Amino acid sequence: MNIPTSLKIHHRISIIVRFILGAIFIAAGIPKIMDTAAFAGVVYSYQLLPGMLINIFAITLPWLEVIIGGLLIMGIWMQGTVILYNLLIIAFISALSFNIARGLDISCGCFSTAPGDIIDMDTIFRDIIILSASLYLVFVVFIKKIPASIFFSENKKK
Amino acid sequence: MDMKTTPMKALWQIPVIIVITVCFALGYNQIRANTLPLFCSWSENISENTVTEYTSTISVAEAASLFSNNDAVFIDARPESIYKQGHIRGALSLPWHQAEEKCFDVIVNIPPEKNIITYCDGVTCELSDKLAVFLSDLGFAKVRALVNGWTIWNQNNLPVDLPEAQR
Numbered sequence: 517m518n519i520p521t522s523l524k525i526h527h528r529i530s531i532i533v534r535f536i537l538g539a540i541f542i543a544a545g546i547p548k549i550m551d552t553a554a555f556a557g558v559v560y561s562y563q564l565l566p567g568m569l570i571n572i573f574a575i576t577l578p579w580l581e582v583i584i585g586g587l588l589i590m591g592i593w594m595q596g597t598v599i600l601y602n603l604l605i606i607a608f609i610s611a612l613s614f615n616i617a618r619g620l621d622i623s624c625g626c627f628s629t630a631p632g633d634i635i636d637m638d639t640i641f642r643d644i645i646i647l648s649a650s651l652y653l654v655f656v657v658f659i660k661k662i663p664a665s666i667f668f669s670e671n672k673k674k
Numbered sequence: 675m676d677m678k679t680t681p682m683k684a685l686w687q688i689p690v691i692i693v694i695t696v697c698f699a700l701g702y703n704q705i706r707a708n709t710l711p712l713f714c715s716w717s718e719n720i721s722e723n724t725v726t727e728y729t730s731t732i733s734v735a736e737a738a739s740l741f742s743n744n745d746a747v748f749i750d751a752r753p754e755s756i757y758k759q760g761h762i763r764g765a766l767s768l769p770w771h772q773a774e775e776k777c778f779d780v781i782v783n784i785p786p787e788k789n790i791i792t793y794c795d796g797v798t799c800e801l802s803d804k805l806a807v808f809l810s811d812l813g814f815a816k817v818r819a820l821v822n823g824w825t826i827w828n829q830n831n832l833p834v835d836l837p838e839a840q841r
Contacts, residue, residue: 553710571711575710576695595683596691600688
């Protein structure tokens, strides 16, 4: 079966994008899993969640990042994974923007739980680049409907 | 080639991913060494109770003067992992969210009339205020909070303890 070249190109780019975006989420999630208590402090400092929800959020979010990152790399359940990835990045951008707008001087807690990684416009810029890459995956998965399998090519017949 | 990748699949995939995530997260939290309570009230205490009642703060100049005279005990209210990454020289670690469990180990050697200075980091950080109230309630007479303590201490190039790697 003939596959148009443009689809093959999108497929190859999307594999690279999936690996990079997946690795970003895994790298972001693991330090938070290692030190959940410190991450809970970061979540609190964002001042967005009611107190009772902070711990449960801090316990769950890092695992969501790692699992979504893993699914993205493995190409499993791409529709759900890509939607969740985009929703998370949009949520991160919203939380960061809101706190920059109201002038909170807090640490990002993005890739580590250490203080010092203060949120600023660079943080937002970085997340917008990630968002544009993950929106590309929406395009690939939902509009082009290209399967995630690495065998999406004539190699499949071998 | 399978082109039947319908968007509708997301409808079952998203809940399944979330359920799997919650199982991993709660399961790991239960088996790990320092299990975090799921619905802990520490943040509730911080955000809702006595937020502005405790106004006894100390200026960095006065704190530095007490420090150089060795006349005050500094207590770090931030999580212990952050304390380990650097803290005011000689400061004790008493993370606010573990204050009740750990306080007696920390305060047992502090005389009640000693100057105590609590600090955390960031102008919006209330951990030090909460800890100051907590210690006052325990009977310490001279507890004050150094607002934005870690940052301002560093800005004034005052002595700190850093882990070996960062020296």
